[in-house]
Amino acid sequence: MSNLGVTQRPSSTVSSSTPQMETARELKAKAKFVFPLGFPATPEAAAARIIKNLSHLGLFYMLVLWVGLSISLVPERKFSLLLLMAMTIIANQYLIMVRLMPNSICGNKAVDKMLVLVPVAIVTIVGLILTRAAIHLFATLGIGIPVILVHAVLWRDSGFVNEEVSASDSAPGELAPLVDNV
Known part of the structure; x- marks a missing residue:
């Protein structure tokens, strides 16, 4: 009933060639799957990748550390948690x-932002130490920083954002397709 009175006209252009259907085997041979993690080739590439990922994903890394510290403070250090929230x-x-x-x-x-944020971080760390939550702070940093560094070494950003002009389907700066047709 939704298309009552609606008629569809046939197309006025007739395609002379019919598209060939590729087999699944041919499509699989053309497809290259992009995986966001990978080992860098050299130690210099690893250091460059760490620096780039810390600058791009630093806020998310800090959020992971903050959530870990907050969760570790919940059961027994309520005043330290309040200090962390206030800062x-x-x-x-x-x-x-x-x-x-x-x-x-x-x-x-x-x-500069760092001129304010570094003293805030120092006051937070000193406050957590004075409220006897140093073990929670150091345990969170000891567990979180190695995990963050491993992620920063392994994370390849080029898998999802097309930074250079190529023959791909996306424009520079847009999301790249998950499958590259080579």
Whole structure:
């Protein structure tokens, strides 16, 4: 009933050639699957990949450490957890203020973000040590940092974002297809 009174016209252009259907074996031979993890070729490539991934994914790495520390503080160190939350709110408020007012003195090049975020991190670490949560902090850092470094070494960013112009189906800067047709 939804197409009552609707008629479809045949196409006015007639295709003279019929497309050939490729077999599954031919498609499998053409397809190259992209996997986001891979070993770097040299130690220099590993160091470059770590630096690039820490700059691109640093916020996510910090979030993983923050969640791990928060979870470890929940059962027995409630005051330390409150201190961690307060310092996180202060840092977030500063970052929001910098984003909202880019022409102010806080967003100017004279006051860099690191000039504020490093003291906030130091105060947080000292506060956690003084509230007897140092074992939680060091255990979280001891477990989290090696996992983050392994991820930073193995993560290949080029699998999903097309950074160069090539014969692929996507434009530069767009998401690349999961299967490359070679």
